[in-house]
Amino acid sequence: MVKITIIGSGNVAQHLIKAFTKSDRTEIVQVFSRKKESLLHLVDSDKIATDFSDLKEADLYVISITDDAISEVSAQLPFENQLVVHTSGASPIAILNSKNRKGVFYPLQTFSKAKPVDFSIIPICLEAENQTDYTILETVAKSISNAVFSISSQQRKALHVSAVFVNNFTNHLYQIGQEICEEHLVPFEILRPLIQETAEKIQTLTPGDAQTGPAKRNDSTTIDAHLNYLTNENQKNIYKILTQSIQNNGKTL
Amino acid sequence: MVKITIIGSGNVAQHLIKAFTKSDRTEIVQVFSRKKESLLHLVDSDKIATDFSDLKEADLYVISITDDAISEVSAQLPFENQLVVHTSGASPIAILNSKNRKGVFYPLQTFSKAKPVDFSIIPICLEAENQTDYTILETVAKSISNAVFSISSQQRKALHVSAVFVNNFTNHLYQIGQEICEEHLVPFEILRPLIQETAEKIQTLTPGDAQTGPAKRNDSTTIDAHLNYLTNENQKNIYKILTQSIQNNGKTL
Numbered sequence: 001m002v003k004i005t006i007i008g009s010g011n012v013a014q015h016l017i018k019a020f021t022k023s024d025r026t027e028i029v030q031v032f033s034r035k036k037e038s039l040l041h042l043v044d045s046d047k048i049a050t051d052f053s054d055l056k057e058a059d060l061y062v063i064s065i066t067d068d069a070i071s072e073v074s075a076q077l078p079f080e081n082q083l084v085v086h087t088s089g090a091s092p093i094a095i096l097n098s099k100n101r102k103g104v105f106y107p108l109q110t111f112s113k114a115k116p117v118d119f120s121i122i123p124i125c126l127e128a129e130n131q132t133d134y135t136i137l138e139t140v141a142k143s144i145s146n147a148v149f150s151i152s153s154q155q156r157k158a159l160h161v162s163a164v165f166v167n168n169f170t171n172h173l174y175q176i177g178q179e180i181c182e183e184h185l186v187p188f189e190i191l192r193p194l195i196q197e198t199a200e201k202i203q204t205l206t207p208g209d210a211q212t213g214p215a216k217r218n219d220s221t222t223i224d225a226h227l228n229y230l231t232n233e234n235q236k237n238i239y240k241i242l243t244q245s246i247q248n249n250g251k252t253l
Numbered sequence: 254m255v256k257i258t259i260i261g262s263g264n265v266a267q268h269l270i271k272a273f274t275k276s277d278r279t280e281i282v283q284v285f286s287r288k289k290e291s292l293l294h295l296v297d298s299d300k301i302a303t304d305f306s307d308l309k310e311a312d313l314y315v316i317s318i319t320d321d322a323i324s325e326v327s328a329q330l331p332f333e334n335q336l337v338v339h340t341s342g343a344s345p346i347a348i349l350n351s352k353n354r355k356g357v358f359y360p361l362q363t364f365s366k367a368k369p370v371d372f373s374i375i376p377i378c379l380e381a382e383n384q385t386d387y388t389i390l391e392t393v394a395k396s397i398s399n400a401v402f403s404i405s406s407q408q409r410k411a412l413h414v415s416a417v418f419v420n421n422f423t424n425h426l427y428q429i430g431q432e433i434c435e436e437h438l439v440p441f442e443i444l445r446p447l448i449q450e451t452a453e454k455i456q457t458l459t460p461g462d463a464q465t466g467p468a469k470r471n472d473s474t475t476i477d478a479h480l481n482y483l484t485n486e487n488q489k490n491i492y493k494i495l496t497q498s499i500q501n502n503g504k505t506l
Contacts, residue, residue, distance in 0.1 A: 067475065090467075090475045108443055110450055110465055115457070117450070123443045149443060158437030159444070161479045161492075162430035166444055167451045168466030169495045170423045175460035176498075177415035184411030190361055190376045190402060191412070191419055192456055197363055197370070198420045199452030203445055204368070207428035212363055213421030214343075222320065222343045226414045234498055239414075241494055242422040245429075245487055 001027045002140050005055065007073060008064035009033035011111040012087050016064060017042050019119045025143035029058045052078050060136060062087060062105060063096075071095050083133050089160035092153035093127050103128040103137055106156060107145070110167050119144045125151035125159065176235055215246035254280045255393050258308060260326060261317035262286035264364040265340050269317060270295050272372040278396035282311045305331050313389060315340060315358060316349075324348050336386050342413035345406035346380050356381040356390055359409060360398070363420050372397045378404035378412065429488055468499035 004020050006013050006028065013031070017039075020026040032049045033039055039048050049055055055078065063070055064087040074084055074097040084096055085103035096102040104127040109117060124141040126148060128134035134150070141148040151159065174195060178188045201210045214222035223243055230236045257273050259266050259281065266284070270292075273279040285302045286292050292301050302308055308331065316323055317340040327337055327350040337349055338356035349355040357380040362370060377394040379401060381387035387403070394401040404412065427448060431441045454463045467475035476496055483489045 067472070090478065109447055110454065110463075112454070112458070112463065112465070115454060121446050123446060125443070147443075147446070149440075151439065151443075155437055155439045157478075157482055158433050158439050161482055162433045162439075162441075162444055163447055164466055164468075164479060164492070165426045165433070166430040166448050168464070168468060168499070169491075170426050170448075170451050171455070171460055171464050172468075172495055172499050173418045173423050173426070174455050175464065177419040178460050180411050180415045180418070184408055186404065186408045186411050186415075187402075188415075190378070190400075190404075191415055193374050193376060193400070194362055194416055195419050195423075195452050195455050198423050199448050201363065201365065201368060202424070202427050202448050205365070207424055207431050210363075210365065211421070211424050211428065212365070213417055215417075215421060215425075219320070225343065225410075226417060229410055229414055234501070235418075238422075238494060238498060239417070241491060242425055245491060246421070246425050248487070 001025065002060055002136065002143075003027050003029045003058045004060045004062060004140070005030045005032065005058040006062050006064060007032040008062075009035060009038045010064065010066075011113055012107065013062075013064035014039075014042060014113065015111050015117055015119070016062060016087070016107070019144040020140075023140075023143040026140055030054075030056055052076055055079070059083065060085065060140060061100075067091050071097070074100070083128075083136060085128075085137065089125075089156055089163060092156075093129070094153070101129060101133055103133055104151075104153070104156065105137055105141065106151070108159060108163060120146050123147040123149055125149050125156055127152060127156070173238075176238065179232075180230075180235070211246065213246070215243040218247065254278065255313055255389065255396075256280050256282045256311045257313045257315060257393070258283045258285065258311040259315050259317060260285040261315075262288060262291045263317065263319075264366055265360065266315075266317035267292075267295060267366065268364050268370055268372070269315060269340070269360070272397040273393075276393075276396040279393055283307075283309055305329055308332070312336065313338065313393060314353075320344050324350070327353070336381075336389060338381075338390065342378075342409055342416060345409075346382070347406070354382060354386055356386055357404075357406070357409065358390055358394065359404070361412060361416060373399050376400040376402055378402050378409055380405060380409070426491075429491065432485075433483075433488070464499065466499070468496040471500065 036048050061084045067088050070086045080099045082100045084100040085105040089106050093102050106125040107122050109122040124145045126137045181188045283302050289301050314337045320343050323339045333352045335353045337353040338358040342359050346355050359378040360375050362375040377398045379390045434441045
């Protein structure tokens, strides 16, 4: 059993606590959080540390907090030469304080507290300073997921930016779709199967092969009609820029 | 049995032929296409008409061709007072020639020939000039789908524009994600579960509740890092505009 201490109590931390509790290769030794109440539904009260000086020995310390705080928290840990990882897609391994052995354990998924996730299909991107530590992270990752990848800090940057496009920005396009529907008294639910199918197509086709629509077929009549129809300048602007980008096949104008 | 003639041989036409052939409430009488070969895998050769003068009597004629050609083809039909519908999200009911009874039978889904679709969950948006014709369309639609909606030409415009955002533009964001990954030698497959989950979240949450990411939490450090990281001006531009739109909650700047 790999003994794990989680530092943090946010969405990712909570999903990891659940996954590590279920796994038969890992054991949650402690969870650190200033807000004890937010964790009582997940771990016993005596396993929650609210002060760094209360931290016990573990094989792996997982810092799962906001990016801005990782550096400082890793410096405050009251021990040395332990394996300490963060879970951030946006931060390099070097952000961690050098008094401990550094690593990254980045589950590439969108987590919300409300919705349970199936960890077995979530890609986990690992990085470590040496093979021994990598093997520990790999054992832990493979005990909760079937999709484990070795990803350098440099590669993780690309993944994180890409994830913003395919997740955050995509979700915002859903929101614009909803706003247009609501403005014209059309139930947004009609679009839900289309949203689902758009994502499902990508599981087997490349985005290039899956692309359809007026921009792709250079249908200027429909494009002009849509631009005339939209009254919100922000929506119009986004429509124009994404249409041009599809027409230029993503190349710089 | 409602006797149906399909006019067209594209993606939507072919998926409709399959669905109507399977349904026990409908019967494909004929399919019209200038290119007979493209349909031989779906219908018997003697059911394929290549000239308008060969068209036989049917209860419903479904024009499923490119938007630009609907008006002309509906005018060329060698009969009057029949129920003729188109399947376009972008065209009003009035685009059809008035010598026949007009209607719209718009399946709101993204179709590609390569991928089979489950018609039962595809929303079908119907419009007709009177209740009798609407009832015929409703019978036909309900025989292949569980999601049938009465949608006016005005409402369909909103749906079609929204569909461009949540389908065409979303798919283009997938493509940008893939390009960033490829440029940095990261396998795009790592992002596929995230794409799937982003769409699945929307089946139960509103886009507003599902929104996460640096723009949503005003994390300017990460936003600046991403903009510095991107080298393609087009990608940078799209990143900036969608980030601003999220930060302004979709409101006009």
